[in-house]
Amino acid sequence: MRKYLVVALLVGIFVLESIFVELLPAEIFNSNRILIPHFLLIGIIFLAVFGNRNIGILYGFVFGILFDIIYTEILGIYFFMFPFVVYICSKIMKVFHNNIVVVSIVSLIGISMLEIIVYEMILIIHLTSMDFSSFLNLRLFPTLILNAAFLVIVAYPFKRFFEKYAAERREQP
Template identity: 50%
Template sequence: MKKFLLPLLFLFLFLLESLFVQYLPENVFGRNRILVPHFLFAAILFLTIFVGKKQGIIYAAIFGLLFDIVYVEIIGIYLFVYPFISYLVSKIMQILQTNMIIAFLVSIFGIALLEVGVYEMNHLIHVTNVDFMSFINLRFYPTLILNAAFIIIAGYPLKRLFEKHAEALRVE
């Protein structure tokens, strides 16, 4: 049963993102802003930080492909970016200490990389015509604030869960 807990958690977060977008009021910040929840990706980054690079990259690739299939017209953007950023986070965590503050900052950095990377890929293939400063003001900052709030709320329970998972993997 414990083997299915992690995939079920990630599947729940995957579904929670779409429900969050669907039921979020339009003018949360008083003006039209685009809030993009990256709850799943934040959890994958926590998995990478507290369990290990291998599991983080595997889950990032699986859910990046799933994200591409369900939400994006072009297969491959999230399939590439999720594992790449998970790999970068694993390399960063080899240098830094593993604690909640560092995990929070590195996760926010990873989400910022994800947002900018996806914007640049979409801009490169002419899917979007929004200039960079409009992107920063309309989508980037609100997205970082939303995901920072999620990490503050869910970070510690995720940390505890992933530390128990890592201990169970060491025992096996």
């Protein structure tokens, strides 16, 4: 039963990201900073670390292609980057102790990795003329602050939910 709740949660977060972008424009802060919510990626990373890594990677593929189809002009970037970031973060967590603070920091590292690689891909194909220091100041740092604030709110509920999901999967024959 909980597997359907996982799908519903991730779909809800996917929808929440677009609603969040519409309701909280950057002009509120009187700046030209770009705030990118990666709430879905955080949820998938928590699923991979506290739930099941293979299912987390699978959801990374599914939601990556949905993200590409709905939000981007270039198909394939998020389709490959979401599962790659989830895989790397889950491998990093094999080295460290699985506590909520470390997973939150690793999630922010994963978001940084995603943002930098997507920026570099877009720069290579000449869809942006933003230099790297402007990218750091206008997009990456505000994005990390936004997602860190989201992590403070949802990290513990996500951890508990995905641990219960993993326990339920282990109990099933």
